[in-house]
Amino acid sequence: MSYWFVDSVGGEEDVYYLLLRAFQISCAFVVGGELVFGSPYGSQSTYKGMFALNGRLIWILMELVSPVALLYSYYAMDTSIPENRSKAHSPIALAFCALWVVHYANRALVYPLRQASRKPMHVGIGLVSCVFNTLNGYLNGRWFSVFSNGLYSDDYFYTYTWQVVLGLCLFVLGMAGNIYHDNILMQLRRPADGTSNNRYLVPVGGLFAMVSCPHYFCEVVEWTGYALLTQSPAAWTFVLATLCNLLPRAYSIHKWYQHEFPKYPQNRKAMVPYVI
Template sequence: MPTSYRMLVLLEFALAAVTFVALRFITAPYGRHLRAGWGATVPARAGWLVMESVSPLVFAVVFRSGPRRADLVALVLFAMWQSHYVYRAFVYPFLLRGGGRMPVVVMLLAVGFNVLNASINAYWIGTLGQYPVGWLADPRFLIGVTLFAGGLALHVWADRKLRRLRASGGGYRIPYGGAYRWVSCPNYLGEMVEWTGWALATWSPAGLAFAAYTVANLAPRAVDHHAWYHRQFPEYPAERRALIPYVI
């Protein structure tokens, strides 16, 4: 593994640690937590489109430049990555309702991270990783793909549930049913499961770094969402947890 590549992976692990600590003290100012004092803003739809489109595009460019770009397993992993980010970049933003906004600084920080993250994961899949066809039957791959697919399905379902809830009543309301019976943020739980599955399926340091960063970024936000629900709605279900049923 080239030293420069190893340093970039370690940088992502370091960013995960810094992000986790920072988000325990500062709630990221976008979505329902948007507030003044964070500089210029852009429409939320444009912000999501710009910052998320970086991942599938950078991944595709780096992957296509690698010697393993035509390998069967590499192509399967490429399709997994793109299945998530095509949704996040080119579907989700256009499903957003209302005139929400996002600070430019949040968008730019996300762009920077996504360039790093997509690059190290694509370079591993397209250049450094060695996956014989038999990897498709390896338990790590099979469990990883199952987790990835299940996490993606949960993530998309939870997003859709929230959109429909807001469309039917206007503004934020308490979601009920499905995974919302147990946790406040099944969309974040889905993403964590998804990228844990990616780490297993790729069995790579880059995949592990991304899984760690996903937890570091989304677990504190789930806790903040959970607290927000309780502040806004006195009748919010007391038995519901923020992220992991019966635990957190």
């Protein structure tokens, strides 16, 4: 896509593309860091020190940052952008923002509030996630409102018909798959009497027959669909960041399952069916 190589000039646009490139480059460090240090939250966390805070609250706060940053960036400071470079508040761009908000309404509120319990989380994990979500929301919000330079005109759906159709299908299927497999995991931690279960069990059903972390696979599918749908370099960067974050974590969880359960199914991959 040519948008990855736009020659930026002046003001915020220079900063925007600098941050976009830095975000892309940082993905390599995320992979390296997780392979060395792991991703210490959820089943992978044993920390109970003074910096461990309520896991549910931290999760809600750090996930809410993303839609807030996106909407603020989408609507903010439009008067500072020359009229010949701003196509802000396009109905199509607004629809794409709405899909983002729908995802995070589930991820930030519905998902954690439905969980029977959640382990304490190190405050540092929450702070890093807040920085990530702020930057990600800014990059996507400003692309939609300013730096897409009229991409989302009335003929967008006609110009990118197959990308829109395929992208929307992948987004919906990925989000549905993510919720479905999250529900399976929730049921394992919630016995019939409705109490919290502190023991981990081997999940079964759906794509768990093939991989240890189908909810992560579905999330990558969802955001890949979103990137196809929007034709946004910021969205494609989010796909890269999501993959670089979730793939090493899925590998760690996969190894943890194998260690904790000697009879764990040997045919399962970590995240991508038949691949890894």
